[in-house]
Amino acid sequence: MTADSISLPQLLDAVPAGFPSPAQDYDAGPIDLTELLIEDQAATFLVRVSGTSMVDAGIHDGDVVIVDRSKTALSGDVVVAILDGDFTIKRLVRERGTWALRAENAEWPDVVVDELSTLEIFGVVTVSLRFHRSRR
Known part of the structure; x- marks a missing residue:
């Protein structure tokens, strides 16, 4: 990560946009938005x-x-x-x-x-x- 990085936590599993499902494990570690998008x-x-x-x-x-x-x-x-x-x-x-x-x-x-x-x-x-x- 750089000094300008933004790191946010992410859910471990993808969340369905259809019928709700209980999340099994919430935290899969942070995502660095700068690394992901740029x-x-x-x-x-x-x-x-x-x-x-x-x-x-x-x-x-x-x-x-x-x-x-x-x-x-x-x-x-x-x-x-x-x-x-x-x-x-x-x-x-x-x-x-x-x-x-x-x-x-x-x-x-x-x-x-x-x-x-x-x-x-x-x-x-x-x-x-x-x-x-x-x-x-």
Whole structure:
């Protein structure tokens, strides 16, 4: 663990989301969230999502995504891209020799990157986090 690590206890067994089952043994030891979620801490950023273009990929308005700038983006990866100076989160695809940024929502069109556009990949999305707060 590093000085910046967050370590939390975990249950030994997976908890079913269906019919309840009594837990047999509660503590399986701590999980280091930094180690679990981040491969290259120096190249990793948290980005809050705005909009609904990626909902079918499980990325919703208000979610936080973990973005790794050290990863090389491949066709099929969800990326944070900078297209003509504007940031966007989309799936990077290569089809018929051209790059496109694909929305994961039928209401949003794909953006084909033409030769007059400037595309920079800021980083690859590795994790999407959605926070559900207790109503207390």
